[in-house]
Amino acid sequence: MSQVKQILDRVAEGFELSQAEATVLYGAKGADLKAICEVADGLRHKVNGDRVGFVVNRNINFTNICYMGCTFCGFAKRREDEGAEWLTLDTIVERTREAASRGATEVCIQGGIHPKMPGTYYRDIVRAIKAELPAMDIHAFSPFEIWYGAAKRKMSYADFIQDLKECGLGSIPGTAAEILDTEVRKLLTKDKLSTEKWVEIIRAAHGQGVPTTATIMYGHVDGPPHWAAHMALLRDIQKETGGFTELVPLSFVHYDSPLYTANPGKVRPGPTVEEVEAMHAVSRIFLHGQIDNIQTSWTKLGPERAQGMLSKGVNDFGGTLMNESISRAAGSAHGQEVTAYEMVRIIRAAGRVPYQRNTRYEVIEEFASHDPARQAPLVERDAGPLDFMAELPAFLKEAV
Numbered sequence: 001m002s003q004v005k006q007i008l009d010r011v012a013e014g015f016e017l018s019q020a021e022a023t024v025l026y027g028a029k030g031a032d033l034k035a036i037c038e039v040a041d042g043l044r045h046k047v048n049g050d051r052v053g054f055v056v057n058r059n060i061n062f063t064n065i066c067y068m069g070c071t072f073c074g075f076a077k078r079r080e081d082e083g084a085e086w087l088t089l090d091t092i093v094e095r096t097r098e099a100a101s102r103g104a105t106e107v108c109i110q111g112g113i114h115p116k117m118p119g120t121y122y123r124d125i126v127r128a129i130k131a132e133l134p135a136m137d138i139h140a141f142s143p144f145e146i147w148y149g150a151a152k153r154k155m156s157y158a159d160f161i162q163d164l165k166e167c168g169l170g171s172i173p174g175t176a177a178e179i180l181d182t183e184v185r186k187l188l189t190k191d192k193l194s195t196e197k198w199v200e201i202i203r204a205a206h207g208q209g210v211p212t213t214a215t216i217m218y219g220h221v222d223g224p225p226h227w228a229a230h231m232a233l234l235r236d237i238q239k240e241t242g243g244f245t246e247l248v249p250l251s252f253v254h255y256d257s258p259l260y261t262a263n264p265g266k267v268r269p270g271p272t273v274e275e276v277e278a279m280h281a282v283s284r285i286f287l288h289g290q291i292d293n294i295q296t297s298w299t300k301l302g303p304e305r306a307q308g309m310l311s312k313g314v315n316d317f318g319g320t321l322m323n324e325s326i327s328r329a330a331g332s333a334h335g336q337e338v339t340a341y342e343m344v345r346i347i348r349a350a351g352r353v354p355y356q357r358n359t360r361y362e363v364i365e366e367f368a369s370h371d372p373a374r375q376a377p378l379v380e381r382d383a384g385p386l387d388f389m390a391e392l393p394a395f396l397k398e399a400v
């Protein structure tokens with residue numbers, strides 16, 4: 001009997017995967033990987049049924065000016081660079097208003113570490129939005145930004161987050177995790193935000209009652225042992241705090257990433273097809289009983305490949321985004337917008353029941369029926385000036 005089969009048998013008996021077992025599963029291929037995906041799909045069904053969620057949101061990257069020098073980042077610019085920007089509060093509020101008028105319930109706000117930005121700018125953003133749009137969920141500021149803002153204001157992480165929460169912050173993206181391993185982080189971020197600090201900030205957020213997502217960015221200088229250790233750390237935190245809402249695997253986009261271009265032959269051009277499948281499926285199994293939601297990132301994979309992950313343990317399609325500049329800055333062809341209408345079609349085409357949710361995974365609307373009339377509000381809602389996808393992708397036209 002193969003080692004993978006033995007491990008899956010233990011999973012079927014209800015045992016939790018160990019880090020060593022996860023390392024084996026993450027490296028699986030062929031028939032072994034297929035068996036892993038089937039187990040992950042079964043667990044997904046047990047926990048989430050046939051429903052697949054998505055959130056209508058807008059990404060607002062309020063500044064791309066950043067001097068941190070993360071080697072994988074194709075997004076950051078210096079102040080004098082063409083295209084460098086730092087949005088005013090009025091512009092941020094205007095973009096949020098525009099999003100709200102198109103049905104968004106959430107704005108996801110992240111930016112670079114701008115050296116001239118006061119530490120109070122984070123609270124100013126939240127207050128300005130809440131003053132105009134009190135119902136909007138604000139999902140904002142990566143642990144890197146929390147680290148920076150707290151240092152600038154000479155506050156503890158807990159106090160800084162508590163202040164943001166009182167201003168109206170709802171949740172924090174668990175980005176900037178990359179791979180939670182010191183040696184890998186030295187290569188990626190020069191270890192400026194260490195694993196220990198990332199964990200400390202996440203724990204502080206959860207301690208203040210502010211939920212976060214969890215992420216992993218994989219497919220560069222990393223491999224199965226790093227992924228298993230990363231997930232073990234996330235699972236330990238979750239057992240202690242219960243504050244993660246979901247895991248979002250983010251595949252490395254290499255095209256315009258300095259990490260890739262400056263190290264020919266040493267850095268992988270993103271994960272392989274099998275690694276993408278293994279990441280979603282094994283993570284579902286490893287986190288079973290702790291983190292219920294595994295989200296696929298269409299900005300990294302593209303809608304078609306992301307749809308394929310729905311049979312590999314995934315139960316969430318993430319946000320519509322309206323426009324997302326980070327993946328595109330790294331050369332991804334994706335990352336502008338998949339409208340709510342298209343989300344419904346993509347999810348249905350996979351044989352699942354789509355539902356629109358808010359940031360806290362509360363149901364806003366379920367689209368169980370194929371009655372076209374039930375899609376009318378979405379069509380109308382999405383027919384805005386930003387609706388650049390006039391044509392559905394061919395694979396959807398065939399499938400729906």
Ligand code: SF4
Pocket residue numbers: 066067068069070073074075076111112113144
């Ligand atoms: S990943 Fe974030 S912190 Fe790092 S250089 Fe890019 S914008 Fe700056």
